[in-house]
Amino acid sequence: MLSLWLGIATVAAHAVRIRTFGLPADPDPVPLAILLVAFALTEGFAIHVRVRRGGHAMSLSEIPMVLGLLSVDPTLLLCARLIGGVAGLALLRGQRGIKLGFNIALLGVQTTASAVLLGMLAGPHPSNGPKQWLYVLIVMLISDVIAAVLVTAVIALHDDPSEWRRLPSALQGLPLVAVTTSIGLISALAIERDTRAIALLAIVAAVTYSAYRAFVRQSQGHQQVEELYAFTRALDGSLDTRGVARIVLEQARDQLRAERAELIIPGADGTHVRLRMHGRSAFEINTAAALPETAWWQPARAGEPVLVAKGTRVIGSIADGIAVPVPLNDHETGVLLVADSLPDIPTFGEQHVRLFQALANHASLSLTKARLLDDLRREVAQNERLATYDPLTGLINRQRFQALTDRHRAAGTPVAVLLMDLDRFKDVNDALGHDVGDQLLRLVGERLQERLGDRGTVARFGGDEFAVLLPGIQTGESAVAVGDDLGAVMEQPIPIGHLRLNARVSIGIALAPEHGHDANSLIQRADVAMYVAKNSHTGVRVYTSDDDRNSPRRLAMVADLREAIQRRDLVVVFQPKLSTATGLVVGAEALARWHHPVHGFVPPDEFIPLAEHSGLIRPLTLHVLEVSLRRCASWRRMGHDMHVAVNLSPNSLQEHDLPDIVERLLGQAGVPASALTLEITESSIMADPTGALVILDRLHALGVKLAIDDFGTGYSSLGRLRELPIHEMKIDRSFVQRIAVDHRDRAVVRSAVQLGHALDLMVVAEGVEDEETLLHLRREGCNLVQGYYISKPLPADEFADWLTARVPQLGGA
Template identity: 40%
Template sequence: MDTQQTDAGPDDTGPVGGDEASAPRRRSRFDRRSALVVLQTIALGVLAVLVGAPFVGVPASQPELHLPWWVLSMGFAATEACVFHVQTRREARTVSVSELPLVLGLFFAAPLELLAGRLVGSGAIFVFHRRSSLLKTSWNLAMVSVQTAVAVAVFHALSDLADSTSPLSWIGAYAGPMAANCVGAVALALVIAVYEGSMRPGELLRDVVNGEPAAPVVITLALVAVTSLTVSPHSVWLLVLTGVGLLLGYRAYASLSDRHLNLERIYRFTQAVSTSPEVDEVLGSVLAEAKELLRSERAEIAFVASPQSQVAHVRLGVSGRLTRSEEPKSAEDRWLLDQVVEDATALLLPRTTKDAVQRRWLDAQAAREAVVVPLRGGAGVLGVLFVLDRLGDVRTYDKDDVLLLETVANHASVALQNGELIDKLRHEAMHDALTGLPNRALLQRRMTTALEEVADGRSAGAVAMILDLDGFKEVNDTLGHQQGDKLLVEVAARLTTAVGTAGMVARLGGDEFAVLLSGTGDEERAVHVARRVLRSLEHPIALDDMEVEVGGSLGVALAPAHATDAAVLLKRADMAMYDAKGGGKGLRVYESDLDSKNPRRLTLVAELRGALARDEISVHVQPQARLDSGAVVGAEALVRWHHPELGVVPPDEFIPVAERSGLIGPLTTRVLDASLAAVAAWRAAGHPLGISVNLSTRSLHDADLVEEVSRLLRRHDVPASALTLEVTESSVMADPARATALLHQLRDLGVRLSVDDFGTGYSSLSYLKRLPVQEVKIDRSFVTSLQAGGEDAAIVRAIIDLGGHLGLEVVAEGVEDAAVWELLSTMGCDVVQGWHLGRAMPVAEFAGWLATRGTATRPTLHAVS
């Protein structure tokens, strides 16, 4: 039994390990693998010449009966035409009974005639019947040449030791073809290694040792024919009939064996898909089995995603990877779906098709051939299942392949319907019945997975948010549960739209919802999404003939910053939500102080919120003057809180509380409003002064700050240049990129910018020239000890020189006596602020202070009493 490798060329071999879903087929590219095959072909040809050269001119072993080369060529053509195809990994392997004419040629033909007959007969089949490429045909002819030369060499080496009719010649007849088969097995393994990328020595050794099991039987029949022809040449007709029957019988047996194997595979496939509850697993099994059963390079399922334009594709290609895509319906897709889905019939597109429409579809798929069958579901035909490009070059798809793929599709349809039922039950167990959102169980499962990815380093972080509706109970109690349910459904839809693809929205129960963001632990992005969620609730919700308004309080917790356990992360998001609910603005990011049970902190949060609502927060101002002339040019706003029971609450105590509780926004707005109102009053009284207001670190994270400043400037009709906003080094360095961007927006508004407490940070010198500031303020800790000289004096002088070189105005705060004033004047400082000029005072007293100060160029101590 002889074997030939018939898929040796690169033109029909798909990419190994690539993404076959999108890779076009390369039919004519001559690559490195093709070059290796050419080298193998040349090596086989040279080996054939070396082995066969000694037998050129040697006569037939039994010249009494001469078989001409053309008779042998017909015998080899017949055995090559009636073959059995075996798949060896990605290669198609052709098995024939060519030992029969080979043994006859060893006895009744000269070696050169035997070689010519085999090359002509086999070559005719390769070219005209199988339509192999030039490279494949060349490789196969080179291999049969070396096989023939080896068979002749072994046969003559044994038969020449005795008479040609002795049993020793029979041994040569066995040994020659079997040695040739071993050579073929080695050559086949080498060419497979070229395309597989590796050699499997164990498999090669097994093929060489086992050989072809049926070869001895075929050789025995050939020796019977030799004996019969030697006795009576007229028995040739009987032998021809016997040989034809043998070929047909063997081919029928091979076909039956192949069908039996397919039935066994279908049985195993049916068991596999019937026990798989997952639709994705079923799809993977269906495509893998379709590829294997029909020996195909690619398998694909196309679902009709929408009636208008979309087709969903699930693909399994050469690499075994399952890929999905949703693509617009092309003209070729429309034709295919009309043919298969609408008519519910299978479609066979062999590589020999001449139909122009079929060929266009194949070209669009970058394929040579295909089988397409409908995939049915409970509601009719869902889509199509098809395979593309049979492996090897010796067979194309036929009607039996259509029936086989239809069998796979029928089993797949039943499995998919079962999987859909199980998926439906699972969906109901993991989703809220009213809104359709994921429930708490699914949220915790997804959150656990997200946190595992964070722990493994596969994800940057995760964000948990908990939202509680404000005013839902009143709607439920007043309008009834039916209207309350409608409201929850509408809220769920708005939240889903607001979050979009950024994360998952879940309903925890009642009027409580949750949001999970995976793949990020960035607070800025989390706050951005959280604000989008809250904004989605700002518009009224229509319930029958009336509209209702609901708000929300939202808490945010980040992983891994705040927790790495799902339960703890949810708890801390819940704590932040409850803090936000009492905070006024509705949004709170978790901080560690929320775990504190400090009564003072809890009291301050509640009282500060009330103080803002009752307008109990006041603004004091401290004047600023030019150092050279003593002229007052403005003042710094200082926030004050005098509590009726707690007394004076220091700013360094209540401002951090405001930052942590989410009240810093309202507090900043209150200070800005009062400060700009004061500037407007001063200007109306003939004092064109400016004012400086401090911004906290949290304010630099507030995306609404620019709009708020602009609104207040318009409200009080104050020019932007009259407002100076002070930021500290630490607030800028907490997030330089974000802070710089916001400062540029404020500068574009026309507001002046100042760096407060300059010199106390550690890296702002490198950022100073990048920041859009016009002023730096020397921290009072350097100024108060200026007279002592030493390092503080050197630092103050360096800051003043730096400001001068950068074109910045330098302000010194904490000037408490005339000596420091004079010292700063000699250093070239621009503006001063401190008790020597004036103490902090209520806004209402500032105009009187200006009047009593008059036009003095240098303040005196009595002026600040």
């Protein structure tokens, strides 16, 4: 399209010139044949000056142009230059298609512009004098500037818009224009005296052409070295792989005179990254899972350079190409390739391969360094993310949550902090495994964030603890509404594989500025409110100052309990079990008691939950178990063939080493396994029946007796109870204590005894407080009883004395 517009401009300008100046009156022409040959030779043997990826052809066409301007009709001159130009460009330089059309249109513009400008300066019939010489020189310089601008415009449109910045480099041939114009003027003077001076003109032109061509080649050689140095400096300044690759590809295309350049480097997980520049396309990056095995550049991956010149073989969509290896480390090699040489070079040759290898060697060092720096950056970024984000859920962590809260407070924004804890999450981990627990935490985080939307920010503090920041919340009612909404969402079943789990939460709320002015105080008070909500089973609670009264005591009690367990300060007491059939004491239940040095007697209902929540229940249970077995051995040495019963916490059946520990303690105490009864609540068995059965089977294999404690207060499946290897069933005291006066409790106890006997279980009733209750249980067939009517729990030494003084008597205390 540009060539067409140039042709139209040429015709229009030439018509204006003829209309303005008319036709010349009988000029003294140089023979047109000589001009035709001169134009063909000068265009056919042009000197190419490379400007980055562009090429500007410098020729000696100014010599015949000067002769033609001074002696030939402009129309004939235009025809001669176009015909001679076509011959030189098409036959001698092999140009075809769009490029040939553009260059012919460019010759027409130059010729017409020169004729019009000279006519404007010197008139329609220029003479051959000093003034006209100056005019001709000016005209030829302007003509060359026009050509440089048009060539730069074509390159900018076709390939690189930044080519305009290199226009000054394209004008470096102006000195040659001045020289050749001067030669043309001298030749015109010589031809006026003797036409045989044309022979001398040819010699001068040939010498000038050869000298300037040698100069251009030498200059371009120096320029190539300078570009190589500039290439290395540019690489030194680039610190990332993408920047290095861009520089490498730009320089490869420019210095190798190629249409396309590509860099192939190994990526992550066996993939390959292909970085490409082609024509005017932007810098492209693609990731390929595999590379084509038949690609022409594949030998370069093995370390062998590849050179494919034009016409050597069919290689697909490229005309010619070079590929060289780029070592990245001891185990990885990339490939740097160029393809489709630009028209100003015939094809790629060995000299291009050597230059390309030099570029690849520099690129290898820089890419290796850049990849190492990229790895370091990724590691730093990952560490920074780990410092502020939870790796499991992707939510922000406590540190970032605190910073975000303090930022809102610094801006004066009221906020609400919601701290939530999953109820019974440890049971999920223990029963189903940590993988399921982790998946549950991820889904909880996603559900909270999805439900909350842009109303606030969700964070995970660790374990099963999440936090929510609500900017702009000013009232407890608004915060509670959000908490209730989140709690309701969490109660909806969460599908994990074939399971559907419920994640109930306890939520504590603190408001700023009412409950605190900074993140630490708000989180601490929301934590206090959350524990109150958990203990009171209220779900959501807003912090009050009354809540804080128990928090320090609770924390102090946990620390004191840990110390008491370590020092073995907890006392193990024993409550006897009586056979209703014989009146003999056949066993005792071991119970833990804690006398705090400051607070005095601490009820089991208070310190046992503390131990379970703080992770102290395991060492506490092992302490009771060890003391009980040692005392049982002592009783047996005294001649009392008795068993001892020890309560296990709900989490004990998820501890896979429990049977091994029991076996070891039995061996250390010298007590037969049949003398130990382990009491487990219904809820602890039903939490994970499959996992519990594995542990129970192993304990049963040891010979240990197993009992279900507090029967009737849980949600047992009778079918499941029948399958479990249990020996005893203990009826909860809440049904036993009123059987003498409440027929409903009597019915419950009667049914429990019958059920136990139907399952071949020993039935134990606890909470026997009077003789009437004892007699009633005997009539119902209950096997064993325990309670204050028999004896209160006694310390070990007192129990031994009581046991020795005991006179077996059914119905007596």
